[in-house]
Amino acid sequence: MILSRRSLLAAAAVAPLAARAGVLRSAEPDLSALSNITGDVAPIRPEERRARLARAQALMKANGIGAVLIEPGASLLYFTGVRWGRSERLTAAVIPVEGEPMIVTPFFEEPSVRESLGVPAEIRVWQEHESPFAVIAGWLRDRGLGNHRIGIEETVRHFAVAGLAEAIGDARLIVPANSVVRGCRMIKTPAELALMQKAADVTMAAYRWTHPRVEAGMTPQDIAALMTAATRKLGGEVAFNLVLLGEASAYPHGTGKPQKVVKGEVVLMDCGARVHGYESDISRTFVHGEPTAEQRKVWSEMRKGQDIAFAAAKIGAPAGSVDDAVRRHYESLGYGPGYKLPGLSHRTGHGIGMDGHEPINLVHGEATRLAAGMCFSNEPGIYLPGKFGVRLEDCFHMTANGPKWFSVPPADLDHPIG
Numbered sequence: 001m002i003l004s005r006r007s008l009l010a011a012a013a014v015a016p017l018a019a020r021a022g023v024l025r026s027a028e029p030d031l032s033a034l035s036n037i038t039g040d041v042a043p044i045r046p047e048e049r050r051a052r053l054a055r056a057q058a059l060m061k062a063n064g065i066g067a068v069l070i071e072p073g074a075s076l077l078y079f080t081g082v083r084w085g086r087s088e089r090l091t092a093a094v095i096p097v098e099g100e101p102m103i104v105t106p107f108f109e110e111p112s113v114r115e116s117l118g119v120p121a122e123i124r125v126w127q128e129h130e131s132p133f134a135v136i137a138g139w140l141r142d143r144g145l146g147n148h149r150i151g152i153e154e155t156v157r158h159f160a161v162a163g164l165a166e167a168i169g170d171a172r173l174i175v176p177a178n179s180v181v182r183g184c185r186m187i188k189t190p191a192e193l194a195l196m197q198k199a200a201d202v203t204m205a206a207y208r209w210t211h212p213r214v215e216a217g218m219t220p221q222d223i224a225a226l227m228t229a230a231t232r233k234l235g236g237e238v239a240f241n242l243v244l245l246g247e248a249s250a251y252p253h254g255t256g257k258p259q260k261v262v263k264g265e266v267v268l269m270d271c272g273a274r275v276h277g278y279e280s281d282i283s284r285t286f287v288h289g290e291p292t293a294e295q296r297k298v299w300s301e302m303r304k305g306q307d308i309a310f311a312a313a314k315i316g317a318p319a320g321s322v323d324d325a326v327r328r329h330y331e332s333l334g335y336g337p338g339y340k341l342p343g344l345s346h347r348t349g350h351g352i353g354m355d356g357h358e359p360i361n362l363v364h365g366e367a368t369r370l371a372a373g374m375c376f377s378n379e380p381g382i383y384l385p386g387k388f389g390v391r392l393e394d395c396f397h398m399t400a401n402g403p404k405w406f407s408v409p410p411a412d413l414d415h416p417i418g
């Protein structure tokens with residue numbers, strides 16, 4: 001997946017099958033060959049969340065940070081288990097350098113917030129006429145942290161940052177919390193890796209079921225509906241299903257023009273599932289019918305690009321060196337240079353975990369060194385504007401001995417799913 005696509009694809013992912021326009025005639029495809037395969041993995045347990053808090057607090061001490069502010073989203077779920085949405089009424093967590101975190105929330109929301117709270121924490125509420133930032137500032141003073149630096153998780157909205165700065169009276173105390181939050185979330189534990197592996201297993205099984213059911217005349221929505229049905233039957237949540245047909249495959253996120261499956265043209269699918277909050281992200285490109293010589297050539301070149309990226313992903317190597325290795329090879333084939341088309345117009349890969357896109361990226365200039373537990377997509381697509389594109393995407397995680405696939409790339413265009 002190149003960029004976040006949820007807002008673009010939500011309707012396609014969840015719309016009833018009966019509403020599809022195209023050649024998909026049955027509102028209920030035969031899913032009898034599929035069954036739930038997620039029963040052998042468990043959600044993240046409370047003891048794991050407590051260990052995450054301990055790691056965060058150790059990083060806070062090392063970086064001179066007294067507390068970290070986190071709004072609803074993946075990081076709040078990661079540390080506290082609280083599942084919540086963002087609105088103009090602030091609900092947030094504050095993790096102190098020592099002791100239990102605090103959740104601040106509107107008074108009327110407290111019972112609902114407690115339902116998913118997965119760690120011991122104090123909850124402080126604010127009434128509709130009150131400031132949540134005054135509540136946070138008061139709690140910081142109570143904990144002896146009033147004059148300490150406050151780290152801000154990188155997705156926290158500006159109004160929350162500005163409000164807190166005003167409440168504590170010194171904007172200089174507001175600092176980024178990347179060293180803490182990224183320091184925890186970038187390194188996956190065995191429990192996290194198991195959930196990511198299962199999400200990949202779900203997506204691959206859905207691909208294997210869907211691929212032989214793609215027919216001439218189908219629209220992207222028809223094919224996405226099949227992936228959606230299979231993903232759910234296999235026990236996963238649908239994260240996204242992007243389908244690009246023919247010339248649309250030459251543009252990483254497609255086009256608004258009408259598309260349908262045509263014999264001899266490319267079908268590019270970029271799909272992901274979610275299992276207990278952890279995502280997969282896998283792309284497959286195939287041809288409906290007999291591929292041309294040019295399609296085979298580009299597919300094989302792109303597949304080789306994956307191998308080059310995988311080989312370059314070594315413990316201790318700068319993340320950007322993976323992207324550089326792929327581009328050097330592509331330029332030797334006449335693509336590029338750099339991001340120029342025909343060629344690879346986007347980064348080689350992105351981090352992945354609870355979010356489909358997480359820091360850091362496999363992109364030129366990224367100096368962060370690869371370490372065991374980091375997880376990435378590997379998707380050095382090749383795009384020929386006006387013709388077609390090929391993107392194969394498989395994710396891997398770093399081990400002490402090097403990278404390991406979550407899903408194994410296909411061997412050749414005649415066996416395009418793998």
